[in-house]
Amino acid sequence: MTDTRQTDTRQTETRQTETREGLIDHTGWMYWPIAFIARLPFAMMTVGVLMLVVAVTGSVGLGGLTSAAVGIGVVVAGPLIGDLVDRHGQRRVLVPVGLANGLLLAAFPLIVMSDVPERVLLAAALAIGLTAPQAAAMSRSRLLTIITARLAPARRAQTTSRIMAYESAADETAFVIGPFLVGILAALIAPWAPIAIAAVLSLAFVTAFALHPTARVMVGGGDASPPRAPLRAVFSGAVLVLVAATFAVGMFFGSTLTSLTAFAQAHGDEAQAGLLYGLMGIGSAVLALGVVMLPARFALARRWLVFALIVTIAAIGYSCADSFAAVIVWLLLMGLGVGPTLVTLFSLAGERAPLGRAATTMTLLGSALTLAQALSSAFTGWLAEDVSVHAAMLVPAVAAALVLVCGVVNAVGFRRLG
Template identity: 65%
Template sequence: MTSIVDDRSLIQHTGWGYFPVAFVARLPFAMMVVGVLTLVASATGSVALAGLTSGVVGVGVVVAGPIIGDLVDRHGQRAVLVPVGLANGILLALFPVVVLAGMPEPLVLVAAALIGLSAPQAAALSRTRLVAIARDRVHGARRERTLSRVMSYESAADETAFVIGPVLVGVLAAFLAPWAPIAVAAALSFAFVTAFALHPTAALADGDPAVPTERAPWSAVLSRPVLILAAATFGVGLFFGSTLTSLTAFAQSAGDGEKAGLLYGLMGVGSAALALTVMLLPARFSLRARWLVFGGVLVASAAGYALSRDLPAVIVMLCLMGLGVGPTLVTLFSLAGQRSPVGRSASVMTLLGSSLTLAQALSSAVTGALAEATSAQVAMALPFIASVLVLVLGVANAAQTRRRR
């Protein structure tokens, strides 16, 4: 890409209208796993099939994510996102027809897989787009601070979308019909993913197509420094999925199953709020150290959550868990921005985003099965295990960084 650096801020480059479009473009991605789960469970009465179907969506996302990222790195966001967004909208619109028509289970699973394979990855590509603009268009004096703000905002936007998505699914399913969340997700994919793809910032991030772009080989994406971030993001996904599902089981055991989404929102709000404050942290508080500190907060609060026996204790621990997971996620994506090989930013960001989504789907299924087979209290230990994985990987990252020095 040709660098055209000037004194304008990031928002002056993007325009204020970019941010609402990019945020809403995330919602189909945030709604699809829970929406598929809700529709299949309602239509078939089989929780097992519903869990399997949502898991297949997650597998499709993780398979396609790096491929979409590679195509974006090669051909630009517009060339890839427009057909992907339209295809995803069509497949989402057809899915209720497949399910409600009583089609055979294998066909339902194939339809779910296609939804996952066509997931637009708007969150990862928004990160990639803003990072590219900050690096190539923003003056060096403000570039580092701008990059920090980008990662803080993007992680907060992700947290908010992951909270709003399931809540929106629940509201639409309860007040309209179980197929309504998928129909709305299809409409959002048609309208907002396409608008995101065609936004002028896509051209800013892609640069001049006539200028040859240096691109590292795909093997560079699979380097140890990048894979450790993908593994840690997978751990965060395990944490999210196991927390939501175990919290649902806890609320149901207390006779308040409908409150699970609201309770989960407490963690999401705290997480998003603290993610935004990460931009205020001093540069001497290194990313390596932040991973360890906030990972430690996550482990301690998840341990408290596992030991909680009543609703007030659960609420307190959820708020504390949000204080740990939000900054941890910001840190992981900030490191990903630093470690992305030349010309492979979209590949790295979609790899991390796919890892997060797959882990959420898998951990939701495993946690739900464990809660049914044992108890909600046993299932509430799984977020602690996931948080330990994130912290252990943080320790490994610190050791690896010291060795490289």
């Protein structure tokens, strides 16, 4: 009888402890800076490859193709890496992938400057994309797993919302800091410096991220392999509409930065482009974090429509801007919409990911974002050079409209899923 009471007491204390414990109790404070820095090589490589190839060869067209090759490699390998992670865990996959990516990045400046044929250059860029360690997607997947496995059920929904908001804000910040670092390092040191720094960050921080104790957590907390849905379940309509919308957001990011650079160049102050883009990114990151304050009755499907509409209206205004003052206003308004939109998409992905396929789902969205960024940057750059700057500034509006259309499809076709 006494043993039974002691057992009940211990179980009660355990439940009380679990109720009090937050996510940081299970991750530790060091996880967060490591996970953030680990995503910078991913944010730097596309722009860094573009700038290095253009600086060495003088060909914007070749630079765009090389950058697109990185993006294609990412989108090809992303779901495969996600599937391997779901099967074997993040440590076994991310350590060799991160090391391979770091070594390829380190070798790329030597390849570019050695006057090799274009096909070799494109193959090297493709290999960089194929080994891209998608730390952002892995972090989302890892944190969702910890929330499911370790947090009390009453805390899971709110914590998930906060984490998706944080992760999207961290992505926004990385996508701003990454290109900014590329520009600063290239200007202060040399065009090869951003790729070299990205190589160091990949070797050091991606490895640290992969070896962090949080990578061991599995749903159920046991050593047995958790149940896992078949891979084809990831390619359901409910997930693919999120992938399509994320692709359109990537188009928006890539075309906005490239068209903004062309606009600033046409107005005689190219250096302003990075600062102006930063204004949109900072505002977007702040609003992304603010999403957690929205009431639960403001459903995710409605948020998608509302914030995508804000981005679309602002992007149309941006396409008509003819001064820096007007561009700043429209960029700030675009930032109010795009951050919350990205949070909403990844929150829905977290809810719709098939059982045991969180990493695959998140890497699929991350791959779509990166591929679209690379392709739209190359296409928008071609428009700015061969057609007009005004034509290039229309592309963000087209991308935003696609996000809105996907939101309508989601609301009509998948209303039961949120």
